[in-house]
Amino acid sequence: MDGDVILRTEGLTKHYGGVHALQGANFELRAGEHVAIMGDNGAGKSTFVRQITAVERRTAGKIWFGGKEVDFENPLEAREAGIETVFQNLALADDLDVPSNLFLGRERIRFNLGPFSILDRRSMRTATVAALEKTAVKIPNLSNTIRNMSGGQRQCVAIARTAAFASKLVIMDEPTAALGVQETAQVENIIRTLKEHGEPLILISHNMRQVFDLVDRIVVFRRGRIVANLRKEETSGQDVVAYITGAKTGPEYADAA
Amino acid sequence: MSANSHGVGGVAFDPKRRSWPPEANVFIALVAITAVFELLNRFDGGSFLFNMRANVPGLFNQARLDIMILQVAITGIIALGVTQVIILGGIDLSSGSVVGATAMIVMSFAQTALVNGNPNPKAIFGEWAMDLPVIVPIMVGLACGLAAGLINGTLIAYTGIPPFIATLGMMVSARGVARWWSNGQPVSFPTESFANLANGDLLGTLTFGLVHWPGQNPAIVFIALAILFHLILKFTIYGKHTYAIGSNEDAARMSGIKVKSHKVLVYAIAGMCAAVAAIMLTSKNLTAQAGMGVMYELDAIAMAVIGGVSLSGGRGSILGTVLGAAIFSVIISGFTSIRLDAYYQEMVKGAIIVGAVVLDQWRQRRSAARG
Numbered sequence: 052m053d054g055d056v057i058l059r060t061e062g063l064t065k066h067y068g069g070v071h072a073l074q075g076a077n078f079e080l081r082a083g084e085h086v087a088i089m090g091d092n093g094a095g096k097s098t099f100v101r102q103i104t105a106v107e108r109r110t111a112g113k114i115w116f117g118g119k120e121v122d123f124e125n126p127l128e129a130r131e132a133g134i135e136t137v138f139q140n141l142a143l144a145d146d147l148d149v150p151s152n153l154f155l156g157r158e159r160i161r162f163n164l165g166p167f168s169i170l171d172r173r174s175m176r177t178a179t180v181a182a183l184e185k186t187a188v189k190i191p192n193l194s195n196t197i198r199n200m201s202g203g204q205r206q207c208v209a210i211a212r213t214a215a216f217a218s219k220l221v222i223m224d225e226p227t228a229a230l231g232v233q234e235t236a237q238v239e240n241i242i243r244t245l246k247e248h249g250e251p252l253i254l255i256s257h258n259m260r261q262v263f264d265l266v267d268r269i270v271v272f273r274r275g276r277i278v279a280n281l282r283k284e285e286t287s288g289q290d291v292v293a294y295i296t297g298a299k300t301g302p303e304y305a306d307a308a
Numbered sequence: 309m310s311a312n313s314h315g316v317g318g319v320a321f322d323p324k325r326r327s328w329p330p331e332a333n334v335f336i337a338l339v340a341i342t343a344v345f346e347l348l349n350r351f352d353g354g355s356f357l358f359n360m361r362a363n364v365p366g367l368f369n370q371a372r373l374d375i376m377i378l379q380v381a382i383t384g385i386i387a388l389g390v391t392q393v394i395i396l397g398g399i400d401l402s403s404g405s406v407v408g409a410t411a412m413i414v415m416s417f418a419q420t421a422l423v424n425g426n427p428n429p430k431a432i433f434g435e436w437a438m439d440l441p442v443i444v445p446i447m448v449g450l451a452c453g454l455a456a457g458l459i460n461g462t463l464i465a466y467t468g469i470p471p472f473i474a475t476l477g478m479m480v481s482a483r484g485v486a487r488w489w490s491n492g493q494p495v496s497f498p499t500e501s502f503a504n505l506a507n508g509d510l511l512g513t514l515t516f517g518l519v520h521w522p523g524q525n526p527a528i529v530f531i532a533l534a535i536l537f538h539l540i541l542k543f544t545i546y547g548k549h550t551y552a553i554g555s556n557e558d559a560a561r562m563s564g565i566k567v568k569s570h571k572v573l574v575y576a577i578a579g580m581c582a583a584v585a586a587i588m589l590t591s592k593n594l595t596a597q598a599g600m601g602v603m604y605e606l607d608a609i610a611m612a613v614i615g616g617v618s619l620s621g622g623r624g625s626i627l628g629t630v631l632g633a634a635i636f637s638v639i640i641s642g643f644t645s646i647r648l649d650a651y652y653q654e655m656v657k658g659a660i661i662v663g664a665v666v667l668d669q670w671r672q673r674r675s676a677a678r679g
């Protein structure tokens with residue numbers, strides 16, 4: 052079965068000084084599988100994502116990705132390995148325009164001159180328009196800096212960024228938190244497309260309806276620990292809420308709670 | 309092209325009503341300040357910019373223009389590097405001292421063996437370092453600036469100390485190097501080819517004698533470097549990443565930009581800009597002194613800030629700094645032209661720097677309030 056597992060973590064732990072934000076998380080994601088992570092505010096969901104993508108150095112634990120153990124030094128390595136992430140804080144540069152943000156860190160170039168390579172601005176712009184149209188967002192002028200854009204517009208830029216590049220795993224941390232009805236529907240369509248293409252996804256969301264619509268499996272975090280691992284068909288919204296609030300704990304996690 | 313070709317989602321957008329580039333405001337300020345000094349001079353029966361003497365040809369007051377341009381060129385070269393550091397979200401307080409240290413070292417490799425038939429009285433090294441080809445002091449100078457910049461950048465990127473502290477340390481240390489180098493003695497008597505670096509007629513050479521502008525090589529170097537760096541910041545990955553890091557360092561890191569090595573690169577370039585300024589300055593003055601370049605770092609920072617480069621990083625341009633440098637020079641020469649005491653000039657200079665920063669803060673608050 053192990054060849055089937057795209058991402059696995061074992062005992063993943065992160066302490067911020069005295070704060071035990073993440074405690075011994077054992078997590079598995081199979082090829083093509085879409086998994087939701089749910090949990091209250093401060094449960095450690097984003098912390099989990101930051102350890103996988105090497106935005107922070109984990110305190111302890113091991114990570115396997117694509118069949119072998121990995122120890123990413125920095126977010127660039129995680130990205131180059133094929134993990135595309137929409138971070139909760141979006142990771143956008145306010146003073147740059149939309150295409151620059153979309154291609155931040157992997158700009159298309161016209162002449163390779165090392166760090167002084169000439170940017171291919173036109174092709175990045177065209178690709179940006181194509182990627183953004185998938186999210187149905189409305190942005191009047193792509194050449195404006197994104198500083199003054201609305202929360203939803205910014206979120207769509209961050210999502211278009213993952214949609215525009217081929218990847219082996221997509222992680223979205225509350226991707227529709229600031230979106231309107233139409234944009235949310237569109238992002239959910241993007242997620243469905245990923246599913247059709249067999250691309251695995253980790254979706255962090257507080258939206259029960261969305262989670263039940265989109266994913267195969269729900270993993271619940273509570274106070275830094277994984278407390279439940281539920282197949283969608285075998286659970287219900289009420290059930291999930293019980294796990295989130297602490298009314299219930301999965302039998303295999305009894306010692307964790 | 310349809311109306312929405314600038315965006316997505318079919319929102320109407322009129323490209324003709326795009327907001328002004330911020331440099332336009334700086335340019336207007338430049339024109340306004342120049343006009344004020346022109347007026348003040350006219351009250352006195354003189355002129356700031358124009359030639360009022362019948363026995364001298366030309367429309368403009370060439371002597372004043374030449375001084376203004378020279379004055380601004382050398383600090384301006386430093387400001388080009390400092391601008392990039394500030395856009396990166398950093399600051400460089402060491403450039404003035406790096407000019408001093410580099411000046412002393414460069415001049416030691418640019419000396420001539422015989423002065424009026426006698427051995428060079430200021431010789432630093434032995435025979436082997438006399439009358440070296442001009443490329444030697446140039447390379448030595450660039451290496452000095454590069455070393456200082458690499459130390460600054462490495463300290464800031466890899467130890468995490470604030471740029472203010474790291475470059476303050478370099479500011480003190482580099483001045484120490486400048487004083488220690490020849491025990492405080494000036495280093496003088498360069499070769500003719502070295503003296504020609506600043507005093508020759510580079511434009512004449514470049515244009516095969518079509519246009520002459522002798523003695524203004526620092527200005528030509530300044531303009532050439534300004535164009536080069538403006539293009540680099542606008543059209544290359546280097547520029548994009550510099551703005552990205554200054555705008556949101558975490559986002560840059562999360563997006564996979566190699567933030568640390570990029571910082572080292574930017575500080576290294578700033579160090580080399582200071583070195584170019586040092587080479588021009590020593591060549592112009594035909595001598596190097598340990599006190600050279602004192603406070604140049606503040607003038608350079610002032611030029612950038614006046615030109616709209618935001619001290620919080622991510623915003624500004626080389627063009628802005630060039631205009632800021634022009635404003636700076638107009639103000640200094642302007643005060644001289646109305647015979648304001650040098651003491652007052654310093655005070656006003658300080659006030660202008662603070663004023664420019666206040667303006668920048670205000671602009672930021674205003675855009676934050678809107679966003």
Ligand SMILES: Nc1ncnc2c1ncn2[C@@H]1O[C@H](COP(=O)(O)OP(=O)(O)OP(=O)(O)O)[C@@H](O)[C@H]1O
Nearest residue numbers: 067070072090091092093094095096097098099139
């Ligand atoms: N850099 C940090 N330093 C100290 N504590 C932190 C840091 N980052 C997160 N924490 C703490 O770790 C815990 C988990 O935070 P995390 O951001 O992972 O929560 P979350 O599950 O994503 O919540 P939300 O649904 O609100 O996004 C919180 O108690 C938070 O205060």
Ligand SMILES: [Mg+2]
Nearest residue numbers: 096097098139
């Ligand atoms: Mg979170």
